[in-house]
Amino acid sequence: MSSVTFEHVYKRFGDVVAVNDLSIEVEDKEFLVFVGPSGCGKTTSLRLLAGLEEISDGQILIGDRIVNDVPPKDRDIAMVFQSYALYPHMSVYDNMAFGLKLRKTPKSQIDERVKVAAGLLGIEQLLDRKPKQLSGGQRQRVAVGRAIVREPAVFLFDEPLSNLDAKLRVETRANISKLHKRLATTFIYVTHDQVEAMTMASRIAVMKDGILQQIDSPQDLYDNPANVFVGGFIGSPSMNFFDATLVESDGKLEINTGGFRLEVPAEKAKEWRAFAGKPVIFGIRPEDIHAKQFAPPNILESDMDAKVDVTELMGNEIFLYLMSKDNKQFIARVDPRVRVSNDDKIDLAVNMANAHIFDPKTETSLA
Amino acid sequence: MQRSSEKPRQPGGPVQWLSVNAIGLFTALAIPLATFLVLYWGFFFLRDSDAPKIVIAIVAIVWGVGGVAALYLVANSLVDRLGDTWRARIQPFIFVGPAVAILLWYLAVPSLRTLWISLLDRNGVDFVGLSNYIAVFTTRNMFTAFRNNILWILFGATASVIFGLLVAILADRSRFENIAKSVIFMPMAISMVGAGVIWNMMYEVNPNVGLLNAIYTGVTGNNPVAWKAAAEIAPWNNLFLIVVMVWLQSGFAMVLFSAAIKGIPGEILEAGRVDGATEIQVFFRIMIPYIMGTIITVSTTIIIFSLKIFDVVQVMTGGQFGTQVIATQYYREYFTNQNAGFGSAIAIVLLITVIPVMIYNLRQLNDQEAF
Numbered sequence: 001m002s003s004v005t006f007e008h009v010y011k012r013f014g015d016v017v018a019v020n021d022l023s024i025e026v027e028d029k030e031f032l033v034f035v036g037p038s039g040c041g042k043t044t045s046l047r048l049l050a051g052l053e054e055i056s057d058g059q060i061l062i063g064d065r066i067v068n069d070v071p072p073k074d075r076d077i078a079m080v081f082q083s084y085a086l087y088p089h090m091s092v093y094d095n096m097a098f099g100l101k102l103r104k105t106p107k108s109q110i111d112e113r114v115k116v117a118a119g120l121l122g123i124e125q126l127l128d129r130k131p132k133q134l135s136g137g138q139r140q141r142v143a144v145g146r147a148i149v150r151e152p153a154v155f156l157f158d159e160p161l162s163n164l165d166a167k168l169r170v171e172t173r174a175n176i177s178k179l180h181k182r183l184a185t186t187f188i189y190v191t192h193d194q195v196e197a198m199t200m201a202s203r204i205a206v207m208k209d210g211i212l213q214q215i216d217s218p219q220d221l222y223d224n225p226a227n228v229f230v231g232g233f234i235g236s237p238s239m240n241f242f243d244a245t246l247v248e249s250d251g252k253l254e255i256n257t258g259g260f261r262l263e264v265p266a267e268k269a270k271e272w273r274a275f276a277g278k279p280v281i282f283g284i285r286p287e288d289i290h291a292k293q294f295a296p297p298n299i300l301e302s303d304m305d306a307k308v309d310v311t312e313l314m315g316n317e318i319f320l321y322l323m324s325k326d327n328k329q330f331i332a333r334v335d336p337r338v339r340v341s342n343d344d345k346i347d348l349a350v351n352m353a354n355a356h357i358f359d360p361k362t363e364t365s366l367a
Numbered sequence: 368m369q370r371s372s373e374k375p376r377q378p379g380g381p382v383q384w385l386s387v388n389a390i391g392l393f394t395a396l397a398i399p400l401a402t403f404l405v406l407y408w409g410f411f412f413l414r415d416s417d418a419p420k421i422v423i424a425i426v427a428i429v430w431g432v433g434g435v436a437a438l439y440l441v442a443n444s445l446v447d448r449l450g451d452t453w454r455a456r457i458q459p460f461i462f463v464g465p466a467v468a469i470l471l472w473y474l475a476v477p478s479l480r481t482l483w484i485s486l487l488d489r490n491g492v493d494f495v496g497l498s499n500y501i502a503v504f505t506t507r508n509m510f511t512a513f514r515n516n517i518l519w520i521l522f523g524a525t526a527s528v529i530f531g532l533l534v535a536i537l538a539d540r541s542r543f544e545n546i547a548k549s550v551i552f553m554p555m556a557i558s559m560v561g562a563g564v565i566w567n568m569m570y571e572v573n574p575n576v577g578l579l580n581a582i583y584t585g586v587t588g589n590n591p592v593a594w595k596a597a598a599e600i601a602p603w604n605n606l607f608l609i610v611v612m613v614w615l616q617s618g619f620a621m622v623l624f625s626a627a628i629k630g631i632p633g634e635i636l637e638a639g640r641v642d643g644a645t646e647i648q649v650f651f652r653i654m655i656p657y658i659m660g661t662i663i664t665v666s667t668t669i670i671i672f673s674l675k676i677f678d679v680v681q682v683m684t685g686g687q688f689g690t691q692v693i694a695t696q697y698y699r700e701y702f703t704n705q706n707a708g709f710g711s712a713i714a715i716v717l718l719i720t721v722i723p724v725m726i727y728n729l730r731q732l733n734d735q736e737a738f
Binding site for chain 2: 077078083090146
């Protein structure tokens, strides 16, 4: 139960800057998820916080204590590793009790805490087994259990679900969320999977090339991406981007990509008019491109058409890989009742309320 | 490629069967015969020929290497002619057979012969029962030898393992890992005899030659000491010999430990550190248990080595001054004192001592799936 603060933290490995001027304040009891592609510095940030790597510059605080030079064992943290890192020569019980034994916790108390944690995770019947005799999911739970019994101020998770199969991952995701509510402790979680981030986090920190791109609640991150990278990283399939120009004629504002033209409805035009005549990057999510005949009501509709390149049936929806007139591919998530074949022309209704424009030079959001 | 395991029944009598299979039968007999004749001729050529040495050398290589290959090929082709069932049964022996035969001839047979001789008198003529064995366990010289072997295990094997482990751990964290490991491993390239000679000079009484005495006389001002022979420090003069083995075997232990340590997943050590372990606790409670299998294997290997130790003692003291070990006693009794029965009994006792350690060692290797 503690806040965590990164203040202008740098980590350099030789010439490579793994973490570049990271400043984050994580509140007590928050569930913060670091997300980003591999090599973006998210795991390094976590390891800096754990004390497994030394900070090159800046400072990290746990609570109001600067922990730059505090060894991992004295930071009051617990960590769940990607490989689970269970001690192979110890039973599940001993794995969980190890940290407490080192702290000379009384035996009865160790016993009680291990039993409680095991009950919480449903691994009571495994306490006598060795890690070798456990399945991946069981090992993962033991690793979490080992962290719980210590009752640390901050929990660190380093991609704890990436070694599980898809079904188990969904299940465990929910369990970790529940655990967070139950323990009411600060969780800091690293993943490359934006779905994990979206489903569990109270706030998400998106990183790229060692630089923090945006930190926000999942919904804000989805609705208002700060730049092209965040827009493309959050959401699946990713947001479509087009190099475009905002054209104003007869008092009407239009997005012109060269491949298609989209009228900007009046509500949106108020915000965008300032950029009229300028080149922009136009961003629209696949879920905001509808087949015209099945377009939902109450959207800021703007119409266009495109040629169908490939269709992917998902059952509850269809992913359409579309081709604009200038042969640029983009994706739409449309109603499953849509009947089209490859090379058909399809009429589309774009919900401009959720469209984004970005500065083509800095790639940051304009409106 | 499916072939019936049973020969199809041939119509007609055995005469007709023979005529049908005559060619097959002929090649089956002729090829091995031809091979045998060629090799037979080669043997006599090599033994009796007056050809230039270089020609003989070349023929010997071709005869030797080619002969082995030919034997394998011929035997294999013969087995191929059998049905699938029999081929599967016999084929492994074609390849393992020669190695097993050589092992039996050079190892098992001599061992059994030694066992037999150990029951005979000094000339290997009259049967004396177990009296040689009684002598082994009642002679003062042998007592000293047993005691010394225990010293070798207690100090030599232990020091090698501990020192090897220490270097492996420290080197693992050093920037100079490769240099440090090379230096420690280097003595492994020296033979036991060579090492004995080198250390003989270190212990030399003349302080102008012996490094140890140069330091000792220089520091204390006392007279130089004959370290290996000094009766006043017996039995600890053995330690000066044991140092030589430690010097050689630490490198061996270190290389295996180093590999094992590198096999420990980094995340497990990090988990330990986050869990609250100090570096020393990480070492004793995580690293050591993790590499326990290797530690046991290395220890038993070095214990076997210490039990069989011979060359160092033979070169440095010849087993005098109370430094004899089982193997040097064997040598002295069998060859110097010409007591075949007694010597053989010592050899058998040594063999029996080594066997349990050996079995344990093999089991460990099995557990680690080294085989």
